[in-house]
Amino acid sequence: MNLPELLQVQDTDERNQLLRKALAPYTDLVDVTGYEHQLLVIGINLTIPRKDVDDVLDKALAKSLMSNSAHLQHCIDEVQWFHTHNVKYPDSRVKGQRIIFPKPAVTEGRLCSANLKQSLGWAHNSSQVNPAKFFAIRFIWQSRVMSLLDVVIDDLATWKIAFQSLGITKKQLSEIRETLLVYYSSSQIPPEVSDYSKQIRVPYQNDYCALTPVISHSVQSKIQNMAFSRKVKSSNIEHHHPASVGSLVAALGGNIRVLDYPPNVRQKTAESFSQCRKRSDKDVFDHSVIKDSRFLDALSLIAGDNSAPTLRQRRQLRVSAMRLIRKYLALWLSPMMEWRDSIEAGSHEHSATGTLEEQLLYLPIENLPDALSGLNARFHQALQYHRRGAHYAYHPEILFPIKQQLKWLLRYMAKQHDVIISPQTNCVYLYLQQLVVHDASLLSNPYVSGIPALTALGGLMHNYQRRLSALMECECSIQRSAWFIEQYHKQRIKKLPEPDQVRYKKKKSDVRRPSITDGKYGDLVMNLVLELQLPESVPIPELSLLQAAFPSHFASGTLHPPSLFEQTDWLSVYASPSELFTVLARLPRTGCWIYPDDKGVSSFDELAIRLANDNDLKPIGTGFIPLEEPSCRVGSVAPYHCYVEPCIGVVRCMNPINVRLSGSQHFYQSAFWHFDIANDAMLMKKATRDQ
Structure with a gap:
């Protein structure tokens, strides 16, 4: 969304909320080309507490803040605590350190800040979280991604005029630029490791090297953007003193989103499948597979519901669908395979309830393909009981491919021996x-x-x-x-940390928790x-x-x-x-x-x-x-x-x-x-x- 569209909102409270969100470090960047003056008004008004601003477009308030030398100096001074990587995350007890590094080289197959355009965050004294917002505001200007820090350092004429319209003289702007150049250097590395920074030892040159992981502001901002856009699954990490951790955490109220993808592990029962089957008459097939939307989508594609424009694309999609179907059919058969394994391992159960089950469990393994016809029929019967799957039961375009996949699975299981792999020496x-x-x-x-x-x-x-x-x-x-x-x-x-802080160092006192x-x-x-x-x-x-x-x-x-x-x-x-x-x-x-x-x-x-x-x-x-x-x-x-x-x-x-x-x-x-x-x-x- 462009800045002009946001400015057209009539309700002041709604407009304030939209503008604050649009300039937050976790949202998509807005185009401000031609609206440089309005952006400066909004930006300087964001540097004071929310309760003191009725309208972020208040030009009189913006001019008074620009003319307040002490307040403007606070905004300038906080630039020296801008960072590319936040050394205070997640432990805000790290003090007096900041990191500015150039982008690392791209690593094939992995993602880091090298895969994004570099951006700057802020982390320092929590009381200065609002003044720090001004020069950190990022936006799109003339098709370039920039910040207010960039436009001042680059000495752009259009932005000079915008600053002058709010009462900043050319001389003042030149002095501000010189100060910002001193504060913002190309590389800043802490000379020592804080006691509160994590260290991980790894082998290095016949000894060890301690690694201190530091989070990239660019990557963390990108993940917040992806999470709020619902492009990825995420969960919340809560910080109780967000302004102490950094500008991004403060903008989110202490609620940082992280990608959340647990492994594909299902709840395991206390009993084996064969024991559970003996008591509860459980089926020897996993019918939950048929309910999976990906499996049903693959059946839909095989059935001919394919809108790919070219023959090559249709063939590629069909091959991918057949591979997926084979994988899911194997999962459908997996309870039977587990039960058969228990029988081959020495169990002497004879409680199968149907002809097909008896064949699958007790046929000699080399004769398993003999059960193909009954197995194929059972699969289509199972499809009939599903609301969406019923459409594909005995479908003429699906009958043969499903039978071929089941045939492949039974023949594979019928093989007595796998490839023999020779052991290695020592x-x-x-x-x-x-x-x-x-x-x-x-x-x-x-x-x-x-x-x-x-x-x-x-x-x-x-x-x-x-x-x-x-x-x-x-x-x-x-x-x-x-x-x-x-x-x-x-x-x-949540875990409660152990007490490790004495309230008073020179007299008897209680011990507090961090x-x-x-x-x-x-x-x-x-x-x-x-x-x-x-x-x-x-x-x-x-x-x-x-x-x-x-x-x-x-x-x-x-x-x-x-x-x-x-x-x-x-x-x-x-x-x-x-x-x-x-x-x-x-x-x-x-x-x-x-x-x-x-x-x-x-x-x-x-x-x-x-x-x-x-x-x-x-x-x-x-x-x-x-x-x-x-x-x-x-x-x-x-x-x-x-x-x-x-x-x-x-x-x-x-x-x-x-x-x-x-x-x-x-x-x-x-x-x-x-x-x-x-x-x-x-x-x-x-x-x-x-x-």
């Missing part, structure tokens, strides 16, 4: 089951909530490697890892596959040693193995990848594997589109982008220190049924992660088997 796989994490941080980084950060997985791998090497008294290496989330529970309560910093926390049950590389001639360690070396922390939460009443052999060692995969293939369908995504994202708009179109895709914190070269810095917990920016990547939640159907070779090539440290980034990346 390499074993550690399979850790039912690991319980309490109070894990679900904030992948300050932009994203849902799945814990991938860097937490990298930290666990490195910590385990260090502890294991110390116990074995030799250097071993954990090359890569795969991550399966079996259960996921998001906590709905202000609550909101977060996202949850409990997880997860499985891990770790690839352990041992030195030559070193035997495989005993299980007790491998268990003793395992860390007790993950994603800021407490990590421990399952109780002895549930499972005693929670850590297993496999030399054969194929043997391990036969175990992994039978994991419960309620959980999901966290797979790397091969494509990645190149822009925030692309991220929003892909998240809307693909339910298996989730945003996550994948690592850090350095903003400077590591150096020695006072207050660092390691020999080197570096300010870094968290980056956003995407992962794919893979259902165990689809992992099983994809086979072991695909799993070992696609499911693993490793922590890669290079000069341009410190990221969790996809690790293929030869790495």
Whole structure:
């Protein structure tokens, strides 16, 4: 929306509200070309409390504020606390520091401030939050994105006239410009690390480097804009003293939005499916799949409801739809597969209630395709019971494609053996089951909530490697890892911090709690596959040693193995990848594997589109982008220190049924992660088997 349209609103209160919102740092920029004078009037009137302004278009008030040298000086002085990255977020106790960095280099497949036009926020003394607004106002002028700080520094003639119309002389404007140039330099780096700034240690040049993540004002503003435009799913992080944290947080009243995409983990019952089926006469098919809108949209496309203009596009859409249908049909069949697995594992149940069920459960596995006709009929019968799906039941364009997909699934399951993968020399796989994490941080980084950060997985791998090497008294290496989330529970309560502040330092007094910093926390049950590389001639360690070396922390939460009443052999060692995969293939369908995504994202708009179109895709914190070269810095917990920016990547939640159907070779090539440290980034990346 353009500024002239907003100025036409007749109701003063409504106009004030619209103008304040239009110039807020989290909304789309407005075009002010030709209305420079009006923008300056609005901008200077925003620098005093809302209760003192009846109309933000009050020219008399604007002139009086411009002529008030003390007030104008406050606006100018706050420019020295403008930043590109907010060092006070989320802990406002950081004092006397600001950061201005040039844009980092673009990192392929990841998103950070490099993917956006640079913008400036403010964070300093909360009492000056209003005067700080003036020079930070951003807008579009003559097709360029600018701020009032830019127009003064660039010494633009049109804006000079606008300032003069409010009583600012040429000499005053020149002096203001010189002061702003001094306050705003190209780069500002804190000389020391605050005690309240987070530090993360990572390996660096045979030692360690401490990383301090600082949030980008540009990225945080963009996410707020996407959230309010309903382009992405989001949740709220509350700050109780917003003006102390920064201008963006203050503009939002302390309510910052973060991307919120939990993993595709369904509620798990206490019993196995076969036990539950025996008691409740539960069907051997997951009919909830048929209710999924994406599945029904794919059926619609196959049925001919396709408006793509070219033959090539129609073919591409059809191929994508058929892949989606196969995935959902596998999920529809998954309860039967789980029940059949329990029978093959030694269960002697004979409680199937129908001919089709008996065939699927008790036929020799090589004869499973014989049940195709009955299975195809059962699927279309299930479609008939759904309001929208009934239209596609026995549809002539759908009958053959569905039958072919079911035929493929039954034939695949009828294969007795997967591809045999040869083991590697001095390499074993550690399979850790039912690991319980309490109070894990679900904030992948300050932009994203849902799945814990991938860097937490990298930290666990490195910590385990260090502890294991110390116990074995030799250097071993954990090359890569795969991550399966079996259960996921998001906590709905806020954590109360422990008292750590004495009210009076020189006399007896009570101890106060620091202000609550909101977060996202949850409990997880997860499985891990770790690839352990041992030195030559070193035997495989005993299980007790491998268990003793395992860390007790993950994603800021407490990590421990399952109780002895549930499972005693929670850590297993496999030399054969194929043997391990036969175990992994039978994991419960309620959980999901966290797979790397091969494509990645190149822009925030692309991220929003892909998240809307693909339910298996989730945003996550994948690592850090350095903003400077590591150096020695006072207050660092390691020999080197570096300010870094968290980056956003995407992962794919893979259902165990689809992992099983994809086979072991695909799993070992696609499911693993490793922590890669290079000069341009410190990221969790996809690790293929030869790495």
